[in-house]
Amino acid sequence: MKRTLPALLLTAALAVTAGCDGSGGGGGDAAEANAARGPIDVWLSNNQEELAWGKAMVEAWNAQHADQKINAQEIPAGTSSEEVIGAAITAGNAPCLIFNTAPAAVPQFQKQGGLVALDSFDGGAAYIAERTGQTADQYKSPDGKFYQLPWKSNPVMIFYNKEIFAKAGLDPERPPLATYDQFLAAARKIKSSGAAQAAIYPAPTSEFFQSWFDFYPLFAAETGGKQLVEGGKAQFDSPEGQRVAEFWKTLYTEGLAPKEKYNGDSFADGKAAMAIVGPWAISVYGNKVKWGAVPVPTSTGKPADQIRTFSDAKNVAMYSACKNRATAWDVMRFATSKEQDGALLAKTGQMPLRTDLATAYPDYFAKNPAYQAFADQAARTVEVPNVPNSVAVWQAFRDAYSESVIFGKKPVPDALGAAADKVDQLAAGS
Amino acid sequence: MSTADTVAAPTTGAATRGPRPAGRGRVAAVLGRHPVGMVLAAPYAVFIAVVFAYPLGFAVWMSFHDYFFAAPGAAVDRPFVGLDNYRAVLADPGVRQSFRNIGVFLVINVPLTTVLALLLAVALNRVVHARTFLRVAFYVPYVTASVAVVGVWLFLFNADGLVNSVLGPLAPDPSWLVNAGLAMPVIAVFVVWKQLGFFILLYLAALQNVPKELYESASVDGAGWWRRFRSVTVPAVRPATALVVILATITGANLFTEPYLLTGGGGPNGASASPVLVMYQRGIQQGQPDVAAAIGVLLVLGVLLISLVNRRLIERD
Numbered sequence: 001m002k003r004t005l006p007a008l009l010l011t012a013a014l015a016v017t018a019g020c021d022g023s024g025g026g027g028g029d030a031a032e033a034n035a036a037r038g039p040i041d042v043w044l045s046n047n048q049e050e051l052a053w054g055k056a057m058v059e060a061w062n063a064q065h066a067d068q069k070i071n072a073q074e075i076p077a078g079t080s081s082e083e084v085i086g087a088a089i090t091a092g093n094a095p096c097l098i099f100n101t102a103p104a105a106v107p108q109f110q111k112q113g114g115l116v117a118l119d120s121f122d123g124g125a126a127y128i129a130e131r132t133g134q135t136a137d138q139y140k141s142p143d144g145k146f147y148q149l150p151w152k153s154n155p156v157m158i159f160y161n162k163e164i165f166a167k168a169g170l171d172p173e174r175p176p177l178a179t180y181d182q183f184l185a186a187a188r189k190i191k192s193s194g195a196a197q198a199a200i201y202p203a204p205t206s207e208f209f210q211s212w213f214d215f216y217p218l219f220a221a222e223t224g225g226k227q228l229v230e231g232g233k234a235q236f237d238s239p240e241g242q243r244v245a246e247f248w249k250t251l252y253t254e255g256l257a258p259k260e261k262y263n264g265d266s267f268a269d270g271k272a273a274m275a276i277v278g279p280w281a282i283s284v285y286g287n288k289v290k291w292g293a294v295p296v297p298t299s300t301g302k303p304a305d306q307i308r309t310f311s312d313a314k315n316v317a318m319y320s321a322c323k324n325r326a327t328a329w330d331v332m333r334f335a336t337s338k339e340q341d342g343a344l345l346a347k348t349g350q351m352p353l354r355t356d357l358a359t360a361y362p363d364y365f366a367k368n369p370a371y372q373a374f375a376d377q378a379a380r381t382v383e384v385p386n387v388p389n390s391v392a393v394w395q396a397f398r399d400a401y402s403e404s405v406i407f408g409k410k411p412v413p414d415a416l417g418a419a420a421d422k423v424d425q426l427a428a429g430s
Numbered sequence: 431m432s433t434a435d436t437v438a439a440p441t442t443g444a445a446t447r448g449p450r451p452a453g454r455g456r457v458a459a460v461l462g463r464h465p466v467g468m469v470l471a472a473p474y475a476v477f478i479a480v481v482f483a484y485p486l487g488f489a490v491w492m493s494f495h496d497y498f499f500a501a502p503g504a505a506v507d508r509p510f511v512g513l514d515n516y517r518a519v520l521a522d523p524g525v526r527q528s529f530r531n532i533g534v535f536l537v538i539n540v541p542l543t544t545v546l547a548l549l550l551a552v553a554l555n556r557v558v559h560a561r562t563f564l565r566v567a568f569y570v571p572y573v574t575a576s577v578a579v580v581g582v583w584l585f586l587f588n589a590d591g592l593v594n595s596v597l598g599p600l601a602p603d604p605s606w607l608v609n610a611g612l613a614m615p616v617i618a619v620f621v622v623w624k625q626l627g628f629f630i631l632l633y634l635a636a637l638q639n640v641p642k643e644l645y646e647s648a649s650v651d652g653a654g655w656w657r658r659f660r661s662v663t664v665p666a667v668r669p670a671t672a673l674v675v676i677l678a679t680i681t682g683a684n685l686f687t688e689p690y691l692l693t694g695g696g697g698p699n700g701a702s703a704s705p706v707l708v709m710y711q712r713g714i715q716q717g718q719p720d721v722a723a724a725i726g727v728l729l730v731l732g733v734l735l736i737s738l739v740n741r742r743l744i745e746r747d
Contacts, residue, residue: 082715083715089501090501090502091502092503108716111500112499112501112504113501113506114504204694205694205695206700206703207694208716259698260588261694263581321501389716391715391716391717392717395715395716399524402700403699406699407608407610
């Protein structure tokens, strides 16, 4: 008897699971949902500045639409927003809109049947194209549709600590950081002078997204705007990709960038002389650091107005659990109107993905010249590729990068070549 | 009932209790001799079915299908793929490395946990003063969340941490947590320290059942401390040792939090990635729960096998 009960339970469990594949029936009447209006739920980022903007936006909407009120809340806590959203899609309790959808997660959410194609609304694609211009094309899914509305970007640049640079004998107003050679020379000077513990300190950990803040911005700049994967093929196993990887490898090999995770913000704490981040950090560094910002370096020192970088964008997406999609679509347009984009810019310093960004808010940029460079850079950003197995693609790349560039266990060309083969397979959907 | 009948009857407990009402035999055949016991056990059986048997069965089913999480009502195809997920897992160098890593972890962690827990339990059992304080001191790390105590270990073992400051020129380069050869041993030692309190308690409970007369007899025979420990204590707590080894193996094989927090998602070049960490990456981050389930099934089989071998080795007379 002592083994009979467990055996019976397991057998029953297998029988039950064999009988259900978990997939449901039809997806309900999408056309009906697309035309329906009424109250909707939205999730906002838990970043304080963004939350303040979101609450004000919701208040403004609710004041004008008593019968279609928005109920807003922060994204529930979790390891990452993407995991929480993925779980909500599976459970069928995702809100109508999430104002914090990562482009890298969109292919997965789409595969889960969790997103609504915005092209299904009258003038949907046209609205996106008009607001964001050609940049919007990067956010199209392989089926040619938009499952996300390009919302805001944080174009990544090099922040540098002026005091540390001066201490190291480097010009704090015109720092020599345009070419790889200049950058390395400056980094060596910082280190050898003892002005800072590290020249630059990108996270050397293995999470799939970490390459967005070391390799990818420089790769975008070096290639003139190539994505990691284009036309279903990996692009990083190329002379440009190898140059970028070797540049970072030199920083790690010479101890100019530490190989160990830093618990905190190394730039804000004065441990690192440089950081590679977007304009969201300006309000964070505030008065803690006397900082300057320059475009990411290239091997030849391209002019600033030709340099492209990683966008670090977050978008708005509509989720298929939404019943009142017509209202949700109206809210999407309301929240990305010129007025609301201006409010977002003022409250967060993040760049709305608009073609007319620099000209739409002249007063703001006149008052906040520090943000002007980011506004210029926002027009030249590169997004993560919208391909199947997107996260797995980035993890495969990160593993190879970690092995060859950070820890030097494998020659860079071999590691990038092997990773490219794997990425090609993953991007093909296998 | 005649004497002859009684003698001829089988000597089972049931048979010696005389005649039973008709139909009782069939009930007993299903529910055993004590139906009320089954009734009392039913809630737990239901609990096990819901939180263990069903998820396990579902995971096994998932591992044989092209499965991914989908929105309710989404029309998705989840065909049977046979052993494809297992082939993919076994061909993946990252997964193979994670199993090697956990092997290293178990080889360090399980013996160290068992030996230290036993020695400290014996010592604590003999302590007269501050007994409660010492037991609580050993138990506190166990009941404290890893997330909270990891910070202390980072302070100790970072490149510019306390340990390296003390070691000076003898400090390893690369440092502990970014050294492919040292990251997993450091994690193994951390887990030993963290879980020791629980295993000490198991041994302390076992030591209460060792008859004092055995020690007295051994002393009369001239046995010293070491001999008494080896010939009386170790055999007497053997069942507890079996439990400690099996529990340490099971909890160790399910290692996730420590490599995730201490070494930033898998450590230097994947040197501290555990199978459960890889399952999390594949299943949750990368949307491949079928592959994650295959890793899980292999891990369960591996742990079962190791536990079986451990039990045979430890419990053999």
